Amino acid sequence: MTKLRHFFRIYLPFSRAGIQEMVAYRANFICFLIGEIVSAFIMFFVWKAVFASSSQQTFNGFTLEDMVVYVFITFLTGYLTYSDGAFAIGEEIVDGSIATRMIRPCSFDMCFLFHELGSRLISIAMIFVPIVAGVEIYRCVITGSVRFDIPHFLLYLLSLTVAYGISFYFNVCYGFMAFFFKNLWGTSLIKETLTSFLSGAIVPLAFLPAPLAAVLNFLPFASLSYTPVMIYMGMYSYAEIAYRIGLQLFWLLAMFLLSKLIWRCAVKRLSVQGG
């Protein structure tokens, strides 16, 4: 217990620093948020047009109402699990400021984790309740009944947390690539696009050909976004949920271990560019 308290005593200051930095650059965050919301609405209008031009009421088991929930909850999940650690780590490796991090008696990933949680705390608080409330009111108006389900919601929160962990360590691994490539900007565009497609953030995996969907469902990318969203929407049975969250935990562990392995190899060839 004292060990845990000690742990938080060390790393909570990083969260505090994150909050303060966020406040210092609030315009940046507000613009980012607006951009994300606009793109969610674009997805919404695209799907609305798709459904309007189709003679069918449902697509692969999705009604228009499901699709709206899917789009906005995917947006919310994507926003909450977004981790920009890769960029920060990559930059620090390239400009050599990683050196100043290594002279502190802290664990490298924990510093980033707590800093990121701190810097996003306010935005999470600002966006979470409105989106969930908006989606639920919409569902209520369309279907005429309350569809909000507390067990599924709690399981969604659990799955979301694990998804964030996977996203975080995935990006840490990716950030360490800067040790080898020295610059991450170009490849990060590919990474972003691939991730959003493979995780089902653009098109639900259920819409893809069955063999492809089966493969993607198993890959870590589905754990990032598709799994929590499906849980929220009540698309999975409890048995299925248990399996999915188990799979997520497996990927979290895998990413965590991978990041440690890369760090070990990388630190030996660290060359701190410039001075």
Next chain:
Amino acid sequence: MDKMIYVDNLRKEFKKVIKEPGLKGSVKSLFSPKKEIITAVDGVSFDVDRGEILGFIGPNGAGKSTVIKMLTGILTPTSGMCRINGKIPQEDRKNYVREIGVVFGQRTQLWWDLALRETYAVLKEIYEVPDEQYHKRMAFLNEVLELDDFITSPVRTLSLGQRMRADIAASLLHSPKVLFLDEPTIGLDVVVKENIRGAIRQINEQEGTTVILTTHDLSDIELLCERIVMIDKGKKVFDGALSQLKHSYGQMRTFRFELLSPDDIALLDYRGRFKLSDDDCSTEVKKASVCVKFNSSLVSVEDMISYTLQTVHVKDIEIRDVEIEEIIKRLYKREVAV
């Protein structure tokens, strides 16, 4: 005396991709990069006593910073070993860095967007400094480094001098046993330099902190260090007391005098009189004032002066002590064999 720092045959190699010039070269290096191994540090050994201030000098690119980065656990040596206070930096980094303080003059380790006071509060938690000790420490650092004027400002708004003082304070907050200062006075004005030197000396004297200092400002060395280690091209070229350096390599002496009539300069011929080569004797003449540099191991100061006084009428004469800067300049240019 027990040793605080042992460095034994430390070596660091970097792989460097060589790119041929032009677009064609870029494309070529993308597919079959040519690699070259660069030895930045080539078998350096030295040790440092507890409570000593060691000046670690060498020309640009000599490998000073690379050594410091290995000693602080940032880089892993290719071979060789360093041990600080009985610990090997790379083995248990998190525990090791609790005992050291590091300042890189070229980059700040403060949080760019935080007020300075917040930065120290964060560091207090990270290093688990108890409240009482923290307040005492802050009062002490405030006094030595005069942080009060800017302690509430965000780090990004500080001037270079303020930032450096803040950085040094940050490195000392947890009372480290060893302090690594990598160019702590770079780009600072005379007053701030003085201030920082005073702080380093005071901390060394009061707490017995061992200090390793790299710098290009030789007055830092003269005012702070008794012993220096000089490296060049990754190899150690000198290790010893400053006075020893002066003694061994300080043969070049300088004296100046003012002639009563400027035309008399034609009468003086030091090289002919004492059979000295151009390297061992040079004169600089500016109107009536003459500056003579000569190798005192070949001709005594006395002979030079008496020859001068016998040959010409002199208004004023000044003999200078050996200048450390001159010796080091010659060492860097490899005029002096080591």
